[in-house]
Amino acid sequence: MEQKDEKNCNSEEEGERQGPKTFLGIFTREKFIILCVVIGLMALLLIIILTSVFLITQSDASVNMEMEPFPSDGDMLDFLLQIGEIQEKDGLYATWYHAANNKSEMNKALNSDVMILEADINVKGYNTANETNIAIMAHPPDIYSDNTLEEWLDAVLKSKKGIKLDFKSINAVELSLDLLRVKNQTGINRPVWINADILPGPNVPVFWPVINASEFFELIQLKFPDVTISPGWKVLYLSIFPNVTYTRSMVEEMYTIVRHLPQKITFPVHALMAKNGWPHLSWLLSQSPRFSLTLWQGKENPTVNDLLFIRDNSNPLRIYYDIYEPVLSQFKEAAKLRNRPRRFYPGGDIIDYFRPVNNDGLNIQWDTVTDKDDLLYLLKDSQGGMLVIPVISSEGQPNIPIIQGSKPELPLQDCLELILASKKSWGIYLRIKSQNQLSLTLELLRQAYDRDLLHHPTWVNMDIAHGTFYIQDYVTGEEFLRTIDQIFPYVTLAPGWPKEVLDEGYKPELVEDMVQLFQGAWQDVSLQLHAETLYRTVTGCRSLLHAQSRFSMTLEHRAEDRDLNTWTASLMAIRALNRQRSFYNMPNMYREHIANLPENQDHTALTKTLQNDS
Numbered sequence: 111m112e113q114k115d116e117k118n119c120n121s122e123e124e125g126e127r128q129g130p131k132t133f134l135g136i137f138t139r140e141k142f143i144i145l146c147v148v149i150g151l152m153a154l155l156l157i158i159i160l161t162s163v164f165l166i167t168q169s170d171a172s173v174n175m176e177m178e179p180f181p182s183d184g185d186m187l188d189f190l191l192q193i194g195e196i197q198e199k200d201g202l203y204a205t206w207y208h209a210a211n212n213k214s215e216m217n218k219a220l221n222s223d224v225m226i227l228e229a230d231i232n233v234k235g236y237n238t239a240n241e242t243n244i245a246i247m248a249h250p251p252d253i254y255s256d257n258t259l260e261e262w263l264d265a266v267l268k269s270k271k272g273i274k275l276d277f278k279s280i281n282a283v284e285l286s287l288d289l290l291r292v293k294n295q296t297g298i299n300r301p302v303w304i305n306a307d308i309l310p311g312p313n314v315p316v317f318w319p320v321i322n323a324s325e326f327f328e329l330i331q332l333k334f335p336d337v338t339i340s341p342g343w344k345v346l347y348l349s350i351f352p353n354v355t356y357t358r359s360m361v362e363e364m365y366t367i368v369r370h371l372p373q374k375i376t377f378p379v380h381a382l383m384a385k386n387g388w389p390h391l392s393w394l395l396s397q398s399p400r401f402s403l404t405l406w407q408g409k410e411n412p413t414v415n416d417l418l419f420i421r422d423n424s425n426p427l428r429i430y431y432d433i434y435e436p437v438l439s440q441f442k443e444a445a446k447l448r449n450r451p452r453r454f455y456p457g458g459d460i461i462d463y464f465r466p467v468n469n470d471g472l473n474i475q476w477d478t479v480t481d482k483d484d485l486l487y488l489l490k491d492s493q494g495g496m497l498v499i500p501v502i503s504s505e506g507q508p509n510i511p512i513i514q515g516s517k518p519e520l521p522l523q524d525c526l527e528l529i530l531a532s533k534k535s536w537g538i539y540l541r542i543k544s545q546n547q548l549s550l551t552l553e554l555l556r557q558a559y560d561r562d563l564l565h566h567p568t569w570v571n572m573d574i575a576h577g578t579f580y581i582q583d584y585v586t587g588e589e590f591l592r593t594i595d596q597i598f599p600y601v602t603l604a605p606g607w608p609k610e611v612l613d614e615g616y617k618p619e620l621v622e623d624m625v626q627l628f629q630g631a632w633q634d635v636s637l638q639l640h641a642e643t644l645y646r647t648v649t650g651c652r653s654l655l656h657a658q659s660r661f662s663m664t665l666e667h668r669a670e671d672r673d674l675n676t677w678t679a680s681l682m683a684i685r686a687l688n689r690q691r692s693f694y695n696m697p698n699m700y701r702e703h704i705a706n707l708p709e710n711q712d713h714t715a716l717t718k719t720l721q722n723d724s
């Protein structure tokens with residue numbers, strides 16, 4: 111039996127090999143077996159290595175080991191740049207998934223190429239007998255969901271997507287922050303934004319329930335401060351009231367309650383209300399480099415033009431666009447077009463508009479329009495700049511504003527149309543003589559703005575009466591402000607003092623009353639100064655320097671005025687303080703003269719004048 115077996119065995123082996131005791135004519139049977147074992151072991155080893163490498167790669171994606179560390183209170187654009195989702199820091203490129211709440215929506219979002227997930231958090235069974243302390247992903251009125259926050263975080267933290275959590279009830283906040291704290295122990299590694307509507311906003315009555323801001327902020331500081339806070343206004347967009355928007359007081363109230371928070375802050379703003387509210391929203395943005403805006407929308411789409419307006423007047427790093435398709439793509443395409451005209455906010459800063467060399471106001475050109483031929487010549491031959499337009503009433507028809515001194519009369523309306531049709535960069539400086547002309551001029555500006563034509567910095571200048579410089583027959587400061595606010599407020603205010611009060615120059619009481627009058631205005635204000643009057647007092651000059659922290663200064667000088675050197679010292683003092691905030695309404699030869707004055711005398715001149723005085 112044994113023999114037979116061996117034989118069978120042998121014969122089988124013989125079928126595989128030709129030589130009896132050797133394999134391939136080299137190996138003995140024993141050696142071959144050892145070789146087989148070695149090869150087998152090596153193959154096994156290889157399989158083990160490959161499998162474990164594969165598993166590690168897999169678990170990298172799922173346990174997040176390949177996510178580089180990133181602080182949860184870090185900047186969203188920095189994060190998207192770090193993970194390679196965007197190539198440049200620009201809020202335009204960040205993309206959002208709205209209401210990624212229940213499992214199917216969440217998974218849709220996770221499987222999409224969207225970069226940031228926005229989701230709503232409530233408490234399971236909120237406001238019923240069955241209220242729990244489980245945070246769930248649901249938008250009111252839903253109080254149940256197939257997804258808890260914990261499940262949501264576990265899924266989302268395996269991805270590379272940013273997080274924005276929108277709290278719909280204060281009861282959900284503490285639970286959720288506790289959960290974030292736990293998850294943070296194994297690494298969140300992406301920005302977390304925490305949103306809640308904490309103030310009543312446009313079209314929402316003051317008694318409407320909102321999240322209690324002080325409780326909300328306190329919980330954040332206490333439980334999980336490493337976030338970006340997104341404090342919003344509760345808003346209702348009503349298409350029958352398309353012009354209702356964020357008011358100055360809403361924005362100021364928000365600023366008051368968030369200004370002391372240490373976190374980065376992004377304010378969610380309804381996209382359809384952003385343009386009308388822009389003066390206040392841009393004021394808010396200017397209050398801190400930590401602030402940004404996130405535009406969001408409901409069912410109605412914003413227009414591409416309104417979005418372009420926001421983009422053209424803001425820093426691309428500081429606006430996010432949580433906007434739906436197809437408008438978002440149309441907007442992105444339009445935003446990237448080269449040489450498209452900028453939709454400038456007419457009340458915006460002329461340094462931002464003209465971008466003069468060195469951001470120096472001295473490098474902005476000013477010209478005065480005298481009649482139609484002169485205007486056409488300027489529009490054709492000049493490089494662009496501020497156009498000073500003196501406005502008076504037409505001789506025959508007092509209700510038609512015309513350009514002072516023009517013969518034949520050039521109506522202001524025609525003048526504006528010629529300027530608005532030009533492709534060059536023009537600022538519009540309206541020098542207005544009477545209350546009546548003020549209203550008529552503002553009406554024309556309003557019409558141009560409503561026709562989407564006025565994308566130019568627009569200044570309204572008048573000599574006004576107030577307090578110590580009250581002079582009859584001048585429009586009062588209050589009336590000036592009220593008229594502008596009522597008819598067309600999107601301008602820079604450019605008030606001057608009546609010439610009758612300037613015999614002794616810009617005396618401190620004159621300056622103080624002017625400052626007090628405009629202190630509360632939300633518009634940009636530029637005080638209009640006659641350069642040749644500056645030398646008359648030095649104390650006045652000092653008050654002006656003081657006022658410059660709030661207001662810009664425009665120095666005017668005309669050819670017929672006293673020669674330049676007498677007022678050089680005061681002028682250079684004003685210039686030395688802030689070159690972005692001092693402007694020079696004067697012919698080019700004077701601007702050149704100032705540019706050539708030796709710089710290092712600025713401060714000595716100032717110091718000397720001020721010391722001599724005290």
Ligand SMILES: *[C@@H]1O[C@H](CO)[C@@H](O)[C@H](O)[C@H]1NC(C)=O
Pocket residue numbers: 212213214215256
């Ligand atoms: C999840 O949410 C979406 C959008 O609100 C809804 O259409 C869908 O029916 C929900 N799915 C489940 C399972 O609740």
Ligand SMILES: *[C@@H]1O[C@H](CO)[C@@H](O)[C@H](O)[C@H]1NC(C)=O
Pocket residue numbers: 238239240
């Ligand atoms: C609370 O839960 C009970 C038991 O599941 C249910 O019968 C009841 O309708 C729930 N109450 C509310 C207010 O949802």
Ligand SMILES: *[C@@H]1O[C@H](CO)[C@@H](O)[C@H](O)[C@H]1NC(C)=O
Pocket residue numbers: 322323324325
């Ligand atoms: C917010 O909560 C605080 C503390 O609980 C309370 O004192 C305050 O009155 C609340 N504010 C509002 C507007 O309800």
Ligand SMILES: *[C@@H]1O[C@H](CO)[C@@H](O)[C@H](O)[C@H]1NC(C)=O
Pocket residue numbers: 291294295333334335336
């Ligand atoms: C979250 O984790 C990071 C990294 O370990 C740590 O520096 C940070 O203090 C944690 N934050 C909180 C609020 O626990």
Ligand SMILES: *[C@@H]1O[C@H](CO)[C@@H](O)[C@H](O)[C@H]1NC(C)=O
Pocket residue numbers: 350351352353560
């Ligand atoms: C809203 O503003 C536009 C443009 O200023 C104006 O034409 C329109 O009449 C206003 N609509 C309402 C309802 O006030």
